[in-house]
Amino acid sequence: MKQQTFIALxxxxxxxxxxxxxxxxxxxxxxxxxxxxxxxxxxTYSSTRHTRLDQITADNVDDLELSWVFQAGSLEAFQATPLxxxxxxYLTEPVNNVVALDAxxxxxxxxxxxxxxxEARPCCGAVNRGLAILDDMLFLATLDGNLMAIDAIAGxxxxxxxxxxxxQGYALTLAPLVIKDxxxxxxxxxxxxIRGYIDAYDAxxxxxxxxxxxxxxxxxPGHETWENDAWMTGGASAWLxxxxxxxxxxxxxxxxxxxxxxxxxxRPGDNLYSDSVVALDPDTGELEWYFxxxxxxxxxYDAVQIPVLMDAPDGNGGTIKLMLWANRNGFFYILDRExxxxxxxxxxxxxxxxxxxxxxxxxxxxxxxxxxxxxxxxQGGTNWxxxxxxxxxxxxxxxxxxxxxxNFTPEEQEYVPGRVFLGGRPANPFxxxxxxxxxxxxxxxxxxxxxxxxxxxxxxPRNGEQVWKLPMTDVTSSGILTSASNLLFTGNREGYFHxxxxxxxxxxxxxxxxxxxxxxxxxxxVDGKQYxxxxxxxxxxxxxxxx
Amino acid sequence: xxxxSLPFRPVLLATSTALLGLLVAITSAAAQDHVGQYEQADIxxxxxxxxxxxxxxxxxxxxxxxxxxxxxxxxxxxxxxxELMRLIRTGIQGTAMPPNDFNQSELTGxxxxxRSMRDFDLGEVRLGDQTRGERLFNGKGACATCHRVRGQGPxxxxxxxxxxxxxxxxxxxxxxxDPTGTMISVNRPVRAVLGDGTLVSGRRLNEDTYxxxxxxxxxxxxxxxxxxxxxxxxxxxxxxxxxxxxxxxQEVADVLAxxxxxxxxx
Numbered sequence: 001m002k003q004q005t006f007i008a009l010x011x012x013x014x015x016x017x018x019x020x021x022x023x024x025x026x027x028x029x030x031x032x033x034x035x036x037x038x039x040x041x042x043x044t045y046s047s048t049r050h051t052r053l054d055q056i057t058a059d060n061v062d063d064l065e066l067s068w069v070f071q072a073g074s075l076e077a078f079q080a081t082p083l084x085x086x087x088x089x090y091l092t093e094p095v096n097n098v099v100a101l102d103a104x105x106x107x108x109x110x111x112x113x114x115x116x117x118x119e120a121r122p123c124c125g126a127v128n129r130g131l132a133i134l135d136d137m138l139f140l141a142t143l144d145g146n147l148m149a150i151d152a153i154a155g156x157x158x159x160x161x162x163x164x165x166x167x168q169g170y171a172l173t174l175a176p177l178v179i180k181d182x183x184x185x186x187x188x189x190x191x192x193x194i195r196g197y198i199d200a201y202d203a204x205x206x207x208x209x210x211x212x213x214x215x216x217x218x219x220x221p222g223h224e225t226w227e228n229d230a231w232m233t234g235g236a237s238a239w240l241x242x243x244x245x246x247x248x249x250x251x252x253x254x255x256x257x258x259x260x261x262x263x264x265x266x267r268p269g270d271n272l273y274s275d276s277v278v279a280l281d282p283d284t285g286e287l288e289w290y291f292x293x294x295x296x297x298x299x300x301y302d303a304v305q306i307p308v309l310m311d312a313p314d315g316n317g318g319t320i321k322l323m324l325w326a327n328r329n330g331f332f333y334i335l336d337r338e339x340x341x342x343x344x345x346x347x348x349x350x351x352x353x354x355x356x357x358x359x360x361x362x363x364x365x366x367x368x369x370x371x372x373x374x375x376x377x378x379q380g381g382t383n384w385x386x387x388x389x390x391x392x393x394x395x396x397x398x399x400x401x402x403x404x405x406x407n408f409t410p411e412e413q414e415y416v417p418g419r420v421f422l423g424g425r426p427a428n429p430f431x432x433x434x435x436x437x438x439x440x441x442x443x444x445x446x447x448x449x450x451x452x453x454x455x456x457x458x459x460x461p462r463n464g465e466q467v468w469k470l471p472m473t474d475v476t477s478s479g480i481l482t483s484a485s486n487l488l489f490t491g492n493r494e495g496y497f498h499x500x501x502x503x504x505x506x507x508x509x510x511x512x513x514x515x516x517x518x519x520x521x522x523x524x525x526v527d528g529k530q531y532x533x534x535x536x537x538x539x540x541x542x543x544x545x546x547x
Numbered sequence: 548x549x550x551x552s553l554p555f556r557p558v559l560l561a562t563s564t565a566l567l568g569l570l571v572a573i574t575s576a577a578a579q580d581h582v583g584q585y586e587q588a589d590i591x592x593x594x595x596x597x598x599x600x601x602x603x604x605x606x607x608x609x610x611x612x613x614x615x616x617x618x619x620x621x622x623x624x625x626x627x628x629x630e631l632m633r634l635i636r637t638g639i640q641g642t643a644m645p646p647n648d649f650n651q652s653e654l655t656g657x658x659x660x661x662r663s664m665r666d667f668d669l670g671e672v673r674l675g676d677q678t679r680g681e682r683l684f685n686g687k688g689a690c691a692t693c694h695r696v697r698g699q700g701p702x703x704x705x706x707x708x709x710x711x712x713x714x715x716x717x718x719x720x721x722x723x724x725d726p727t728g729t730m731i732s733v734n735r736p737v738r739a740v741l742g743d744g745t746l747v748s749g750r751r752l753n754e755d756t757y758x759x760x761x762x763x764x765x766x767x768x769x770x771x772x773x774x775x776x777x778x779x780x781x782x783x784x785x786x787x788x789x790x791x792x793x794x795x796x797q798e799v800a801d802v803l804a805x806x807x808x809x810x811x812x813x
Contacts, residue, residue, distance in 0.1 A: 075642070118637060121645030123603065167648075191603065413599055418648045425602045428611070435732055439604065439643070442613030444753050446733045472756045494755040510757070 022135040025180055029246055036525035038084045041130050041175035045244040046309040048389040051523040054485035055530035061499055061509045063545045068106035070540040077518050078535035080130040084524035092128045096142045104526045110155030116143035122171040123191035124439050130175035134203050139183045141172035147185055159206035167418050170194055175241045179282040182209050186238025190256040193233035193421030198253055210285030214255050214273050222272035230267035233415045235259030236274040240384050243307040250279045250288055256302040260423025263410040270295040275303045289340035294329045300378050301329040308389050324461050326398040328380030332464050346464035349381035349402045377406035378426035386479030386520035392486055393502050396459045399476045404452030437475045441493050445474050468505035479520025491517025495536055585659035593660025618664040619712055628658050665715050672716045673800040680805025683798050702766045709811035719806050723799055726785035736786055737761055739771055740778035
């Protein structure tokens with residue numbers, strides 16, 4: 001028995017029979033010490049989506065069998081990552097229902113049904129990515145702009161507070177992040193001319209603690225990067241869960257595109273803090289530092305990715321605190337997360353909108369002539385799909401779209417509250433027909449060959465170089481999980497659930513699940529058995545080794 | 548340049564001389580409440596609204612959501628213009644279609660454009676005589692030696708039974724004159740050599756990382772595991788010759804007119 005398995009079993013025994021044990025902030029801080037549980041969206045505050053569980057290995061992967069399936073009563077995309085706490089799984093069923101299940105069998109304890117207002121108008125699907133937990137409270141961010149606390153035992157709402165107005169195009173699609181006694185959420189709506197923000201609420205009362213506007217107002221530093229009134233409708237959403245470094249006491253969030261999306265002439269300037277990562281004080285929401293990936297973005301390259309935190313030797317006997325970031329704009333960045341300093345950046349997919357990055361990480365932009373194709377295309381070189389970092393292999397893994405482009409056409413557009421505010425469109429380079437990948441796909445892959453393909457790419461975070469790559473015919477929207485046994489779990493739009501050797505990318509096991517995989521796989525353990533869960537199509541599939 | 552009335556639906560065609568300025572609406576016998584009644588100004592207004600508000604999900608051609616072809620004029624959840632306007636305003640709960648705050652004139656514009664979308668592409672389209680076109684399709688043009696229509700003919704090339712409802716006149720004309728340049732990627736001819744050396748060729752139907760699905764030269768559905776193949780090639784040249792190889796300009800226009808009558812099973 002490997003050491004990690006022993007630890008996991010021991011922890012499992014110690015916590016058995018305490019199914020209602022409160023998930024304290026201490027437990028969230030030390031989530032990697034209880035790998036049988038999955039306590040936050042990305043598993044731990046460092047968001048590496050790595051499990052220390054090692055029961056499933058390259059040697060026994062052929063013994064995997066389906067343990068149970070949860071079938072959602074919705075045809076919306078299934079993008080949520082479940083939480084698991086001491087044998088109980090908490091899951092959002094698309095869109096905003098919350099379910100508590102027996103993590104061993106899928107048997108349902110309770111279901112809280114929430115129907116968002118028909119006024120909700122998410123740009124890109126009525127989706128939800130999961131829950132947060134603190135003590136016995138689950139936190140749900142609803143599509144129509146509410147943040148709710150739900151009793152994890154009774155399945156009943158405890159409080160609800162309004163975060164945003166759906167009639168103005170705001171929506172909440174992310175899993176909230178709990179830090180100390182606060183619940184932090186950001187808003188979606190970057191296609192509707194919103195002014196984005198990140199909010200914190202008191203976990204026990206729902207009272208607002210602070211708001212950080214992702215576009216600085218008059219008199220605030222950064223406001224000068226907008227002209228006229230463009231800041232009022234400049235987008236800069238924050239629709240994916242951030243990360244947290246407890247030592248620095250900073251929380252990191254990726255910020256979305258400026259608006260209107262494709263017409264930068266309507267918003268001259270760098271448009272801070274769109275397409276940036278911001279480091280905030282979790283107690284006050286004050287900005288500590290920022291780094292902007294794509295100034296004055298004309299391509300919809302949201303910096304809405306998961307900030308992955310890891311530490312590396314600094315060469316002087318100490319460690320340096322890094323942030324790894326494979327951006328939608330096609331570049332992989334290494335930042336110093338103490339101060340936001342740019343350390344390294346390289347393209348991980350074909351890029352032609354910039355010829356490279358300067359010494360400060362600022363792109364040298366090379367706009368393509370009208371009517372020609374820009375790479376990466378509008379959905380990006382990657383997107384919100386969770387990447388992973390494995391301390392065992394020392395590699396960073398990302399789901400990528402390769403050689404995929406769009407023809408961008410800017411157009412002047414007047415802002416009308418509650419309506420999409422896009423300023424043009426990203427045309428399909430191949431003319432009419434569903435022959436490039438979009439947000440979703442059906443059973444037929446119509447966009448083979450010329451429109452690009454998908455890949456899992458392993459990157460050495462010390463120098464940004466690719467170590468291996470698994471090319472795939474279709475693109476991928478799946479997140480990635482790595483394990484202490486050097487396995488990599490992921491999926492793709494073709495519906496394959498893949499298990500790879502994290503060292504070299506060899507496909508060790510695959511199973512076609514018959515529907516697009518669009519969430520991040522996660523792992524947990526109950527009664528000494530390791531499970532892996534991921535959603536495909538409209539169902540979530542849970543696997544474990546045969547007895 | 549000649550225009551020909553089609554039996555099944557109204558036609559709005561752009562000419563090279565006046566482009567949108569000469570949009571001509573012809574009402575068909577099978578008229579419903581939404582046929583042929585749209586003002587050109589509404590259509591153009593609707594086109595600009597469509598491009599600004601709808602293309603992100605639906606694409607410029609209205610076909611980028613699987614199972615939804617906005618240009619087809621067939622909507623699963625709305626038949627009349629009123630129903631379509633209501634659907635656009637309220638969105639469709641449980642799907643990615645959000646509500647939209649359009650006023651009545653904007654809704655009129657968008658619906659006018661949606662109803663005219665299939666014929667709204669710019670470019671020179673020459674339409675001939677559909678009866679002559681059908682004869683040419685089955686005879687001199689030799690189209691029917693590969694294409695199937697309403698259960699008749701081989702399956703080697705794509706079935707054209709509903710091609711007139713899913714493609715615009717301009718797209719079909721381009722496909723007739725430049726089959727290779729307009730070939731949809733998934734339709735590419737594939738050539739596979741099996742492990743035992745057997746050659747399989749056919750038309751691709753679907754493909755993923757590990758396998759490819761095709762209809763082979765004997766019209767059988769085949770699914771091949773890529774790992775078991777000695778060789779797999781997807782050709783970028785269409786097996787269809789340009790229609791101008793066998794037909795003159797008038798005859799191409801005749802075939803185009805015939806193709807536009809193919810609106811699915813009757």
